[in-house]
Amino acid sequence: MAAKTIRSARSLKGNFWGLFFIAPYAILFVLFEIYPIIKAFYLSFFDYGLGKQTWIGMENYTKLFTDSVFLRSIANTFGFVLGTVPLTFLFAVFAAVTIYGKHKHLASFFRGAFYLPVITSQVILSLIWAWIYSPVNGIANYTLSLFGMQPVMWLSDERFALLALIFVVVTFNVGQPIILILAALGNISPDYYEAADLDGASSFRKFWHITMPLLKPTSLYIIVMSTIWAFQTFVVVQMLTGGGPNYATSTIMYLLYDTAFVYGQLGLASAMGIVITALISVVAIAQFKLMKSDVDF
Known part of the structure; x- marks a missing residue:
């Protein structure tokens, strides 16, 4: 003892x-x-607001899952996840593989260019995108006019608003994954590629059978973190659409903010926070389960 x-x-x-x-x-x-x-x-079990705190049990959760606006916000949030995560990852891999091996000054320029939005205020970036998407004098519609196409109401048309915001979120988030993949590429031994060259492997086969498998730990991290970022999309919605048109771009985080700080329903907003925490946890755990067996840490 x-x-x-x-x-x-x-x-x-x-x-x-x-x-x-x-x-x-x-x-x-x-x-x-x-x-x-x-x-x-x-x-989340209280009717909680300014000057009141009344126990109501599961009523907030019942109210949420019978509210069409909240259910649409869940669908929009998953739309952001399913739209931004694959695009962010695929573009990050493409950009990193393209940049890697280039002259150091050129590579440094592209690293800085892609990483700049990461360290820039999302409010400022959102204002820039508001001008780009402007139906009157925006670059997006001007580009369409060069091809003889009609202008699009990017942020006020239900058909395009969510897609337009997904594209913006990708530009916000893609910088850090590119830097991470570039660092991971630098850790891959050139011996693998030399052996593949001796066997006559094509560039695609080297990429698919050497580069991608050795990037799996980094890929897992990027996919999980990008998913968490996508679930928490707020600033771009607040600045560009305010959740409209007709709640077409409203996310759980935006609705949570609106419920808590506009309508003062803090108990209901707390329930929304618990729901989104549970969703993020379930999706992240599922991603680890699906990918971890193939990842050698």
Whole structure:
């Protein structure tokens, strides 16, 4: 018993500095991530607003799943996920493979160009895209006119609004995946490609059988993170469409904001937050289950 106590004390002493350095992050994570989730879960069972807090049980959740606007917001959110995640990943792979191996100055230029939107305010970028999509003097309709096509109401037509925002979100998010894939490409040994050249493999076969399998750990990270970002789409909706037309671009995050800070229904908004947390968790776990078996970390 005494020997076990001594070993435990030595283990704690040996891990002291590790625990010391992660403590600030752990404390902040608990305060700003774990606690808000627990608090939101608690408030989701109340009719909670300014000056009132009444226990109503599951009524908020019942109200959500019988509300056509919320159900459409779920569909729109999954539309963002299914639209932005594959496009972001495929374009990131294409751009990274194209850039990789180019002259260092040219490669640095493209790295900076693609990464610039990541570090730029999404509000500013949204305002730029509002001008691009302007039906009167926007670049998008001007480009269509060069081919003799009629102007499109990009942000006020239900047929195009969601697709237009998906394209904008892709431009916001694609920079970081490109940088990550470029870094991963640099870690692939050239010996694999030399062996493939000796066997007479084509460029496509080298890409498909060497590059993509060795990019799987990075690919998994990019797909999971891109999914989380897509589920939390808010700024571009707020700035460009306000959820319209006719809720065609309203996402769960936008509806949550509207419910909490416009209508003051904090209990109902908390229920929305729990729903989106559950959706993100389920989708992320499913992605790990589907892809992790093929990934060698």
